[in-house]
Amino acid sequence: MSLFVASLNSGSNGNCYYIGNQEEAVLIDGGISCREIEKRLKRLELSIKKVKAVFVSHEHGDHIHGVAALAKKHRLPVYITPPTLRNGNLMLREDQTFSFRAYDPVQIGNLTVTAFPKFHDAVDPHSFVVSGNGVQVGIFTDIGVSCAHVIAHFKQCHAAFLEANYDEDMLENGRYPLSLKNRIRGGNGHLSNRQAMELFLEHRPPFMSHLFLAHLSRNNNAPEIVENLFSGLTDQTEIIIASRDKETSLYHIQHTGSPIPVVAKRKVSLKHHQLSLFS
Ligand SMILES: [Zn+2]
Ligand SMILES: [Zn+2]
Numbered sequence: 348m349s350l351f352v353a354s355l356n357s358g359s360n361g362n363c364y365y366i367g368n369q370e371e372a373v374l375i376d377g378g379i380s381c382r383e384i385e386k387r388l389k390r391l392e393l394s395i396k397k398v399k400a401v402f403v404s405h406e407h408g409d410h411i412h413g414v415a416a417l418a419k420k421h422r423l424p425v426y427i428t429p430p431t432l433r434n435g436n437l438m439l440r441e442d443q444t445f446s447f448r449a450y451d452p453v454q455i456g457n458l459t460v461t462a463f464p465k466f467h468d469a470v471d472p473h474s475f476v477v478s479g480n481g482v483q484v485g486i487f488t489d490i491g492v493s494c495a496h497v498i499a500h501f502k503q504c505h506a507a508f509l510e511a512n513y514d515e516d517m518l519e520n521g522r523y524p525l526s527l528k529n530r531i532r533g534g535n536g537h538l539s540n541r542q543a544m545e546l547f548l549e550h551r552p553p554f555m556s557h558l559f560l561a562h563l564s565r566n567n568n569a570p571e572i573v574e575n576l577f578s579g580l581t582d583q584t585e586i587i588i589a590s591r592d593k594e595t596s597l598y599h600i601q602h603t604g605s606p607i608p609v610v611a612k613r614k615v616s617l618k619h620h621q622l623s624l625f626s
Contacts, residue, residue, distance in 0.1 A: 348602035350482045352506055355379065355387045357488070357561040358591030359409050364508055365393065365597075366477040366484050371456035372397045374417075375475050375486045378409040381416035387594040395421055400455045402447070402462070403427040405469035405489065406435030418443050426453060426460070430471040449473060463500065466491035468535045476500050481602035485509075488562040491535040493546045502550050506557040506600040508589065509546065512537035513567035521567055531567075540568065540576050547577070551584060554603045561589045 351372075355363040361379035365372055365388070372393070377384060388395055401423055404410055415438050418425050425439055426447045432439070447453050452461045457480070462473040467489045474497065475486045485500050485507040493501075501507055518528055518539075530536050538546075547558060560573050570588045577586045589595055 348480045348482065350477070350479055350484055350506075350600045351393075351597055352484055352557075352559075352600055353391055353393075353597045354508065354559055354561065354589035354595045355384060356591065356594065357508070357559075357589035358563055358565065360565070360591055361409050361412060362488060362562065363413070364486050365391075365398075366458070366486075367393070367397055368457055368479050370397070371399045371458060373455050373458055373460060373477060374398055374401045375477070376404055376410040377401050377414035377417050378412045380413045381420055384413055384417055391594060391597045393597065398423065400424045400426055400453075400460075402453075402460055402475055403431055403435070403437075404475065404486070405467060405472035406431045406437075407469055407489070410489075411435045411437060415439055428471045428473070431469070434470045447473075463496045465489070465496065466494055466535050468530065474500070476504065482506075482600050484600060490538050491533070493538065493542055498546065498550050501546060502552050504552070505554055505603065506559070506598070507555065508559040508561045509543050510538040510562045511540045511543040511560040511568070511573050512562050513539050513564045514569070514572050515539050515541060517572075518564075518567040523566070537562065537564075540573055544576055544580070547584075548580065551581070553583070555584050556603060557585050557587060557598055557600060559587045559589045559595065563588070563591060565591060 351367050353365045356379045362376045363379050364375040424443055424445050426445045447462050449463050452459045459478045461476050465472050465474045477484045482505045483503050485504040487497055488510040
């Protein structure tokens with residue numbers, strides 16, 4: 348009753364997350380080169396042969412950079428929505444390309460991958476929850492806001508990759524042009540450390556054993572800041588800072604005896620940030 352998870356890289360320089368059981372695994376995004384993905388899996392003593400599919404969250408380069416090469420070399424199916432495929436200009440073989448729809452679970456062996464839409468400045472961005480063996484793992488990066496969807500799914504996860512992109516003061520006082528600052532913090536960009544902490548404190552389920560803080564900005568954040576902010580908040584959840592430069596360890600996420608949660612499949616309109624269906 349467990350899943351194995353690792354971040355192979357996390358940040359605006361490339362994102363790739365591994366979630367698997369004993370026999371099979373999926374990668375969420377492939378934003379580093381195929382070679383680096385292979386190398387890092389090997390260092391974790393994971394066989395690339397276990398990887399059965401890649402899911403693409405959105406078309407930004409830090410999420411798709413290595414996808415085409417990886418799919419070609421290892422004959423992997425790529426799950427991607429048609430708008431993301433078009434906008435990402437990904438050269439994928441048609442017979443390796445599969446669409447997915449929000450709330451429709453995709454079965455990869457004994458793993459279930461369910462997507463849901465998120466706020467981000469991409470054409471059709473999605474977050475994912477991967478479940479198997481009674482364990483749910485969420486991948487919540489590149490989210491402009493902790494919307495009702497994120498909250499509902501976060502509450503059901505035994506482990507989550509949660510974006511902590513920027514320190515609000517560093518962004519405010521940094522050298523980015525105002526337009527870029529506003530893009531990052533404007534509700535369709537990225538989640539700040541404070542927003543991530545509030546989501547964690549208010550909505551962490553008692554069975555969440557691991558929280559991976561992810562997609563840290565190089566210019567507007569630092570691992571020590573995130574570590575300080577989250578240290579001492581709880582001793583029930585292990586906090587891991589996912590690196591921008593290397594893989595994390597491989598973590599073993601166990602089903603902790605809580606009732607097996609069910610991924611919310613209810614559709615909500617994402618036209619407005621103030622969503623109330625889950626509150
Ligand atoms: Zn990104
Ligand atoms: Zn993005």
